[in-house]
Amino acid sequence: MRQTAISRITRIDGWVLFYILLIMYALYQFGMNNALLTKDFIVRSYEELLPANTLTGFIHFRERFEWAGYVIMFSMIPIKVSYSAICINTGTLLAGYDVRFTRIFKAGLFGEFVFLFATLFQFAWILTVLRPEVIQDLEGFYPLSLLGLLNSESVPGWIHLPLQKLNLFELGYVVVVSEILKVYTRTDFRKIFIIVAISYGFGLLLLIAVAMFLTLQTM
Amino acid sequence: MRRTVALLIVILAVLILGILGYQIGHRIVLNAEIQQRIRTLPGLEVFSHLNGERFDMSALDPHRAVVIMHFHSDCAFCKVQVEDVLNHPELIASTSWVLISSEQVDSLRVFEQKNQLGAYPFIFLLHDDQRKFPELFGTGLFPVTYIYNRNTRLITNFRGQVKASAIYRAITAQDDTVRSRSESEATIYRRIPASRGDIPAVDADLAEQIH
Numbered sequence: 017m018r019q020t021a022i023s024r025i026t027r028i029d030g031w032v033l034f035y036i037l038l039i040m041y042a043l044y045q046f047g048m049n050n051a052l053l054t055k056d057f058i059v060r061s062y063e064e065l066l067p068a069n070t071l072t073g074f075i076h077f078r079e080r081f082e083w084a085g086y087v088i089m090f091s092m093i094p095i096k097v098s099y100s101a102i103c104i105n106t107g108t109l110l111a112g113y114d115v116r117f118t119r120i121f122k123a124g125l126f127g128e129f130v131f132l133f134a135t136l137f138q139f140a141w142i143l144t145v146l147r148p149e150v151i152q153d154l155e156g157f158y159p160l161s162l163l164g165l166l167n168s169e170s171v172p173g174w175i176h177l178p179l180q181k182l183n184l185f186e187l188g189y190v191v192v193v194s195e196i197l198k199v200y201t202r203t204d205f206r207k208i209f210i211i212v213a214i215s216y217g218f219g220l221l222l223l224i225a226v227a228m229f230l231t232l233q234t235m
Numbered sequence: 236m237r238r239t240v241a242l243l244i245v246i247l248a249v250l251i252l253g254i255l256g257y258q259i260g261h262r263i264v265l266n267a268e269i270q271q272r273i274r275t276l277p278g279l280e281v282f283s284h285l286n287g288e289r290f291d292m293s294a295l296d297p298h299r300a301v302v303i304m305h306f307h308s309d310c311a312f313c314k315v316q317v318e319d320v321l322n323h324p325e326l327i328a329s330t331s332w333v334l335i336s337s338e339q340v341d342s343l344r345v346f347e348q349k350n351q352l353g354a355y356p357f358i359f360l361l362h363d364d365q366r367k368f369p370e371l372f373g374t375g376l377f378p379v380t381y382i383y384n385r386n387t388r389l390i391t392n393f394r395g396q397v398k399a400s401a402i403y404r405a406i407t408a409q410d411d412t413v414r415s416r417s418e419s420e421a422t423i424y425r426r427i428p429a430s431r432g433d434i435p436a437v438d439a440d441l442a443e444q445i446h
Contacts, residue, residue: 109241
């Protein structure tokens with residue numbers, strides 16, 4: 017019974033998925049800018065650290081380039097999904113499965129909903145439970161990740177990103193993509209899960225290594 | 236054919252990962268060394284006064300906190316920060332300032348004249364002729380500020396521009412926290428972001444005092 021339900025889900029058009037993601041992330045960005053990162057919030061966060069001129073300049077800069085945030089966000093979705101799809105496609109090719117790239121891409125789009133849910137959930141949590149007064153209150157908020165289990169101050173800065181990325185949402189992503197690809201490859205879950213986990217995991221590892229390298233260069 | 240491409244991608248990825256891994260490992264070790272070294276006030280003899288003489292650490296007043304600021308006189312943020320500091324008499328009175336820049340001595344002299352730094356006995360304008368600052372502190376950014384207490388222990392550092400009052404608060408809060416930790420001080424402490432976990436804030440100091 018579960019099988020046919022998932023098969024029906026896979027028939028949703030990829031573009032529909034993409035647009036839903038786009039709209040939801042746009043709403044999230046809007047909410048972030050207007051409900052959380054308001055001018056007062058930013059001022060409160062930095063007024064004790066930065067002189068008035070710099071702070072005003074910073075706020076003006078943020079206001080002028082608010083649109084850039086949306087553009088970046090819109091372009092990040094296809095880039096991110098493409099990267100994942102290439103990684104996973106490499107994995108399926110080497111494992112001998114014949115799945116079309118477009119189908120893997122679509123599976124990636126489905127997986128992105130896990131991250132969308134994570135983002136919205138964290139946003140709601142921040143607004144209702146954390147209720148930060150200043151931006152520094154948000155430090156150390158890494159729910160459901162390895163970093164969240166540790167005291168983030170006791171851990172050196174360069175290890176933050178890898179520990180942050182090792183979270184339940186990434187696992188959820190792999191599970192969702194595997195479920196979708198299971199329909200397309202007609203194999204059992206375990207086999208496809210291992211392929212997706214290894215290939216996507218490796219791709220993620222590469223990204224983390226690049227990010228760590230860049231962070232360490234500027235430290 | 237496509238399988239070959241996939242294989243090539245994997246080999247390339249492994250190679251890149253290997254190179255990055257090595258670089259990262261190397262950099263982590265280097266950074267750890269630097270953090271260890273700057274936990275206490277390092278020797279600043281590699282820097283020289285504008286007249287060419289090497290800096291003598293005994294010029295620092297042992298009863299004052301020491302603030303080291305890496306700057307460049309063309310950088311607007313640096314200029315604003317220095318002006319802000321000069322307008323903060325309590326900060327000037329309680330600290331020795333070491334301003335370090337790797338630019339030409341001539342432009343440093345102009346900077347000194349403009350801000351009348353010669354009038355302050357505990358403000359030292361030093362020239363980094365050998366570009367040793369990045370090696371010593373791990374960063375070539377400007378403005379970057381390192382704050383050491385009277386016991387030559389690192390309190391915190393600020394990357395980028397920071398208000399003189401924030402620096403002053405870091406120093407005075409530290410003095411009080413060593414004796415007792417009250418809620419208000421903890422709040423002040425929270426508002427001053429220590430760097431990303433790599434340079435421990437006073438807590439480590441306090442912990443050592445207790446043990």
